[in-house]
Amino acid sequence: MKTCLVVDDSSVIRKVARRILESLDFKIVEAEDGEQALDACRQQLPEAILLDWNMPKMDGYEFLRMLRRMPGGDKPKVVFCTTENDVAHIARALHAGANEYIMKPFDKEIVEAKFQEVGLI
Amino acid sequence: MTPEDFDYLRKMLRERSGLVLSVDKQYLAESRLLPLARRHGFASVGELVAQLKMPSCTLATEVVDAMTTNETFFFRDKIPFELLRDSVMPALLAARSHTKRVRIWCTAASTGQEPYSIAMTLREMGARLAGFQVDILATDLVVGALDRARNGLYTQFEVQRGLPIQLLIKYFTKVGEMWQIAPELRAMVQFRPLNLLYDFSTLGLFDLVFCRNVLIYFDQSTKVSVLDRIARQMPDDGFLILGAAETVVGLTEAFTPHPDKRGLYRPSNAGAPARLGAPKLAVRA
Ligand SMILES: C[S@@+](CC[C@H](N)C(=O)[O-])C[C@H]1O[C@@H](n2cnc3c(N)ncnc32)[C@H](O)[C@@H]1O
Secondary structure: OEEEEEEOOOHHHHHHHHHHHHHOOEEEEEEOOHHHHHHHHHHOOOOEEEEOOOOOOOOHHHHHHHHHHOOOOOOOEEEEEEOOOOHHHHHHHHHOOOOEEEEOOOOHHHHHHHHHHOOOO | OOHHHHHHHHHHHHHHHOOOOOHHHHHHHHHHHHHHHHHOOOOOHHHHHHHHOOOOOOOHHHHHHHHOOOOOOOOOOOHHHHHHHHHHHHHHHHHOOOOOEEEEEEOOOOOOHHHHHHHHHHHHOHHHHOOOEEEEEEEEOOHHHHHHHHHOEEOOOHHHOOOOHHHHHHHEEEEOOEEEEOHHHHOOEEEEEOOOOOOOHHHOOOOEEEEOOOHHHOOHHHHHHHHHHHHOOOOOOOEEEEOOOOOOOOOOOOEEEOOOOOOEEEEOOOOOOOOOOOOOOOOOO
16 A cells, blocks of 8 residues: 655645545645654655645645755655646746646545556556 | 336437447436437426427437437556557557558547547657647547537546646636637547448548447447448558447457557557448438
């Protein structure tokens, strides 16, 4: 079973994401911000990361840049999941090493399509 | 709607679009037609069908449109577009190295995601297509769907189903809450209304035909007729791509499945396609 780290400061979004990803056979680890997410990655690198952009302490973009510099940090597939839905943000995310990008609101169909796109399913 | 009304509706849909609605699908007809009935001031679908029976009624097209399934998405099933890039186009580029022209027909284009996925696939092939003129004709029964296709405007939901993010930012721009496909891709596709039940022999020959997720709605003899007539619009070295749930096997000898590429068919040069009665020569009312 693959693990997905769900990083979002909203507990509601984490819950929705958890439900969708569990139905797609992922084991879920949650983090509320970039710092918590980095801690989780230092303990164990997940196969997948669903990543919000705007979060307190450390945002998703900063987290991604740190992750990609960690040993083994190039391995996890990172799928942004954010309300930032303009080309500039998407391009920045891809440049920093994101694999896919979901614009909120999302549903199971979109998550499934994007996870398939990067070979996680 | 009475059973007689439903029978009338089923017969009309079959004649006009080929759609075979089984007797147990009355609920589907009710739910799809109720908004239309209301919009035209009828209290029920029954009243709408009563009106349809009047010789002067002009609502038939709207009823057919409301009953067709236009569900589609970018790069649907993925494999056809990989086949296009890795097998079909390389073969056609070699075979057409003199004429430098390739014609592609997308027979049930709906709101445009399929022809634009073809266009993006070709664009991504880059210099390999240099010097070639590739025409994409995209047709569908439903004029409203084609209007949307021509505008090339998609919702955020639509661009997140099947379209890789790199292609979204490469080929689309954000227009308000919608995403619009680039003018140069729109220019690659010509959209035109066309009913597959009627004669399409004037369209000329196509090197590649996409006929995906439309035959499934037709009965056996309509499937055979459409496939045989498509075969006549293709050179011997052409290609046909069907939907994941569709096949020619058991229907017609006009095409032969590719031995190891699922969903890909070639015209059979051994033996002429079985000729059926000539198709109705008529335009859509
Ligand atoms: C489910 S969509 C498939 C769209 C696309 N080919 C795909 O695979 O995603 C089926 C389309 O077939 C069209 N259609 C149904 N009957 C037709 C007919 N008799 N002639 C032409 N198009 C038809 C519908 O309008 C609809 O857009």
